[in-house]
Amino acid sequence: MRTEKALPQKGVDLSSYLLLIDTLKNGYGLTSKEELLFLCKKLWLKPFHLKSNIMNEQILEEILNRHLGIYAQLDIPVPIDEKSAKKEEKIGSDSSKETKTSAEKPGEEGSEDKKENKKEIENVPDEEAGELNFYISEVKDDTTAATTDNNYNHLFGKKNYTFDNRYLPVSRRFIEQTIRSLRYKVPGAGRATIDIPATVEEVARKGYFNEWKLTEEDGFVTRWTLLIDHEGSMIAFKDLADAVVESATTGSVKNEGDVFYFRNYPSEYLFTNPEHTRSVKLRKLITSPSRNILIVSDAGAARGYYSEDRVRKVFRLLYQLRSHRIAWLNPLPEARWKGTSAEKISRYVKMFEPGNDNSDHMGNIIQFFKTKGVSNIGQ
Numbered sequence: 001m002r003t004e005k006a007l008p009q010k011g012v013d014l015s016s017y018l019l020l021i022d023t024l025k026n027g028y029g030l031t032s033k034e035e036l037l038f039l040c041k042k043l044w045l046k047p048f049h050l051k052s053n054i055m056n057e058q059i060l061e062e063i064l065n066r067h068l069g070i071y072a073q074l075d076i077p078v079p080i081d082e083k084s085a086k087k088e089e090k091i092g093s094d095s096s097k098e099t100k101t102s103a104e105k106p107g108e109e110g111s112e113d114k115k116e117n118k119k120e121i122e123n124v125p126d127e128e129a130g131e132l133n134f135y136i137s138e139v140k141d142d143t144t145a146a147t148t149d150n151n152y153n154h155l156f157g158k159k160n161y162t163f164d165n166r167y168l169p170v171s172r173r174f175i176e177q178t179i180r181s182l183r184y185k186v187p188g189a190g191r192a193t194i195d196i197p198a199t200v201e202e203v204a205r206k207g208y209f210n211e212w213k214l215t216e217e218d219g220f221v222t223r224w225t226l227l228i229d230h231e232g233s234m235i236a237f238k239d240l241a242d243a244v245v246e247s248a249t250t251g252s253v254k255n256e257g258d259v260f261y262f263r264n265y266p267s268e269y270l271f272t273n274p275e276h277t278r279s280v281k282l283r284k285l286i287t288s289p290s291r292n293i294l295i296v297s298d299a300g301a302a303r304g305y306y307s308e309d310r311v312r313k314v315f316r317l318l319y320q321l322r323s324h325r326i327a328w329l330n331p332l333p334e335a336r337w338k339g340t341s342a343e344k345i346s347r348y349v350k351m352f353e354p355g356n357d358n359s360d361h362m363g364n365i366i367q368f369f370k371t372k373g374v375s376n377i378g379q
Contacts, residue, residue, distance in 0.1 A: 003063065004055040011046040011055060014235050019043055037064055169331070169354040170362060172243050178362045179247040182292070182369055183220040224248040225257035225285070225324075229297030230274060232263060237331035240354065241296050244329070257291065264297075265313045286320050292369045293326045299351070300341030301332040311344045318348050327352060327365045 001012050020043050023029060029039035041057060049055050168175075198213035226248060228241050248255050260270035260280070269279040285291075300310055318326065328351040330342055337343045337351075345351065350368050355361030 176247040227295045233302035
């Protein structure tokens with residue numbers, strides 16, 4: 001991405017990078033360096049790269065070869081315990097004596113090879129011994145000409161780590177509790193139970209028993225209508241958006257709302273699935289009975305941009321939905337909104353940040369929806 005920043009079109013974007021990661025997790029491109037190079041070319045090189053001197057097949061190979069060299073590991077056996085270490089040390093000393101004897105007989109050439117090999121072994125850092133080598137390459141300037149490789153193996157010595165590709169600012173459990181806390185009691189929405197008085201009365205009237213009389217208890221429902229901004233810069237927050245959708249639609253409390261998807265800002269249509277293959281007209285949502293609508297979007301804060309066109313179109317959307325109660329969940333902390341489209345949009349709608357499990361940011365959305373007011377857009 002740094003190499004092709006001067007091009008009007010970008011081949012290596014976040015989507016293609018994540019696609020490569022998913023492909024590698026499935027086992028493709030790992031058998032050889034050539035296979036990995038072939039996979040990267042297929043995913044990253046585009047037709048407009050063919051005649052480009054900034055990014056082409058040769059430059060991509062040079063970049064990958066340079067970075068793959070960082071992860072080359074030395075195959076050095078590690079002693080399991082002290083006994084095995086002493087045993088190997090003893091065997092090594094005996095073999096070195098034999099080697100020394102046999103090497104000194106032919107002449108000076110064998111001894112010089114031995115000195116060179118010994119020097120090479122002495123230069124191997126202790127941190128590189130083992131099955132796990134973890135390096136971070138620090139670039140000193142934008143040209144990537146000068147890099148420093150730092151070994152962090154000592155951090156893994158006596159600790160066990162669990163790596164997970166889901167990083168949420170708040171826990172999934174906290175999101176579920178927040179979503180479930182905004183519920184409404186509805187007569188007859190609960191489970192069916194036996195109505196003993198009605199059953200007795202029916203038996204007394206008929207003179208015999210042939211069936212139970214049932215009644216439905218009062219139950220609780222949630223009414224979350226979610227407008228999810230996805231793709232583009234929101235790929236980084238896909239796990240958070242998925243957690244909100246899952247908590248609202250698959251929880252123990254039935255949700256009477258809908259889930260819609262859009263990119264950057266809704267236009268004439270809203271999509272009912274992430275693939276954008278099914279849609280409904282925005283007008284249908286606008287004219288529906290009053291709802292609690294939660295919009296999940298970075299509003300341009302992720303890239304730090306300000307777009308007057310985006311602000312204007314979002315303002316128009318909020319104005320059309322002014323009969324509903326609208327809250328906005330921005331995955332970026334409020335400190336990142338300044339100077340972006342998000343800062344301007346937050347003046348027209350109640351915008352919240354996720355915070356963490358110890359903050360009230362998510363809970364403030366619930367308090368806002370429980371109030372009787374509606375959006376103040378256009379007032």
